[in-house]
Amino acid sequence: MKIDDKTSHNSPSIRFPEFTGEWEKCKVSDLLDFYPTNSLSWDKLEYGTNAIQNLHYGLIHVGLPTMVDLSKDKLPNVVNGNTPKNYELCQEGDVAFADASEDTNEVAKAVEFYNLNGNKAICGLHTIHGRDNHQRTIVGYKGYAFSSISFHHQIRRIAQGTKIYSINCKNFSECYVGIPSKEEQSKIATLLRLIDERIAVQSRLIDRLQSLIKGINRTIFTGSGLEYSLCDVCEIRSGYSGNQLQGGKGLGVSRIETISAHNINLERIGYVAPFDASENYRLQVGDILFSNINSVEYIGNTAFIDKDYNLYHGMNLLRLIPFRNVVVPFYLYILLNTNRMLKHFKTICNKAVSQASINQKELGKTIVMLPSLEKQKQVCNIYQAMYSKLKTEKDVLSFYQEQKRYLLRHMFI
Numbered sequence: 001m002k003i004d005d006k007t008s009h010n011s012p013s014i015r016f017p018e019f020t021g022e023w024e025k026c027k028v029s030d031l032l033d034f035y036p037t038n039s040l041s042w043d044k045l046e047y048g049t050n051a052i053q054n055l056h057y058g059l060i061h062v063g064l065p066t067m068v069d070l071s072k073d074k075l076p077n078v079v080n081g082n083t084p085k086n087y088e089l090c091q092e093g094d095v096a097f098a099d100a101s102e103d104t105n106e107v108a109k110a111v112e113f114y115n116l117n118g119n120k121a122i123c124g125l126h127t128i129h130g131r132d133n134h135q136r137t138i139v140g141y142k143g144y145a146f147s148s149i150s151f152h153h154q155i156r157r158i159a160q161g162t163k164i165y166s167i168n169c170k171n172f173s174e175c176y177v178g179i180p181s182k183e184e185q186s187k188i189a190t191l192l193r194l195i196d197e198r199i200a201v202q203s204r205l206i207d208r209l210q211s212l213i214k215g216i217n218r219t220i221f222t223g224s225g226l227e228y229s230l231c232d233v234c235e236i237r238s239g240y241s242g243n244q245l246q247g248g249k250g251l252g253v254s255r256i257e258t259i260s261a262h263n264i265n266l267e268r269i270g271y272v273a274p275f276d277a278s279e280n281y282r283l284q285v286g287d288i289l290f291s292n293i294n295s296v297e298y299i300g301n302t303a304f305i306d307k308d309y310n311l312y313h314g315m316n317l318l319r320l321i322p323f324r325n326v327v328v329p330f331y332l333y334i335l336l337n338t339n340r341m342l343k344h345f346k347t348i349c350n351k352a353v354s355q356a357s358i359n360q361k362e363l364g365k366t367i368v369m370l371p372s373l374e375k376q377k378q379v380c381n382i383y384q385a386m387y388s389k390l391k392t393e394k395d396v397l398s399f400y401q402e403q404k405r406y407l408l409r410h411m412f413i
Contacts (some may be wrong), residue, residue: 197399254311302336
């Protein structure tokens with residue numbers, strides 16, 4: 001692999017050392033021929049039959065890799081009696097674009113049919129089906145070329161809409177894609193496909209670890225212990241509600257989105273001017289932030305303060321300060337994240353049109369079962385080892401995902 005800081009606009013900044021010279025720039029509308037797609041919604045699709053398979057645009061956004069391999073990737077089947085009258089069967093090397101999204105980064109997100117494995121598949125709702133009939137590209141290259149940063153920069157300039165952004169076949173006359181020799185295409189595609197395969201393996205490993213943790217949850221938290229009201233094992237406090245500042249200056253305060261992934265995300269905090277008694281709001285190691293105002297799906301979301309973040313407790317989150325003579329802080333955090341407790345929070349919340357909320361007093365009435373402190377510490381040791389392993393594997397996944405993003409930015413024009 002070589003890096004060339006003096007590349008022209010017609011050659012990438014990173015490429016394999018045996019390749020030189022400029023790439024061909026080709027309009028997408030000249031490279032691909034486009035075919036009609038159907039508008040079958042999810043209620044006309046099902047999994048597990050032998051009927052023709054259908055690619056719904058939702059699967060392009062979430063669920064499918066860039067290279068679709070139907071020997072292992074699953075598409076839904078068309079429900080009996082709903083097969084379109086006219087359709088074009090997908091061929092290996094065909095690409096499908098999602099023609100709509102709420103995010104401009106996701107408009108024209110593409111997948112390529114890498115291996116059909118003898119299956120019959122068609123492109124469905126909100127997709128654009130393209131084929132390189134002139135065979136200027138190899139199977140396995142186009143999906144990555146259409147996932148490149150340079151291609152999506154072009155799409156963002158032409159995507160239409162306000163809340164929902166969309167494109168159509170005509171827009172592709174305004175976009176180009178870079179085409180090197182087939183030998184170079186093959187090297188690029190092989191490298192990126194290997195990274196994708198490593199990402200898939202890593203994702204499955206993380207899924208298994210998370211399933212194991214859920215299984216341990218069901219085993220450990222069904223034992224005996226003493227019943228307490230939550231307000232008897234921790235102090236429950238509201239956050240500081242002062243006006244927030246623009247510009248990223250002042251005291252950092254937590255917001256709902258700060259704990260969206262069960263971790264403290266310092267890139268998603270607010271700021272307030274220094275105020276009297278601010279130290280009373282400074283988050284301490286062992287505190288738990290609890291989302292009591294959120295959508296029903298995320299009500300009860302929590303984050304454990306595992307170190308000093310120099311962060312203060314802001315509004316729209318409750319702060320739980322465990323009484324350490326009764327409960328080990330991390331044990332309480334784990335307990336609040338069990339399925340039983342999460343279902344309980346969804347039951348007691350007040351539901352409105354766009355969000356739900358849990359009254360602070362009502363939360364305090366929640367019954368928790370606690371074993372001895374010694375037993376709690378044993379459970380925490382098990383979980384901390386599991387969470388440490390999970391974090392390590394997630395870091396590995398992030399590394400490969402970032403590596404792919406870097407190559408998609410620099411290996412294409």
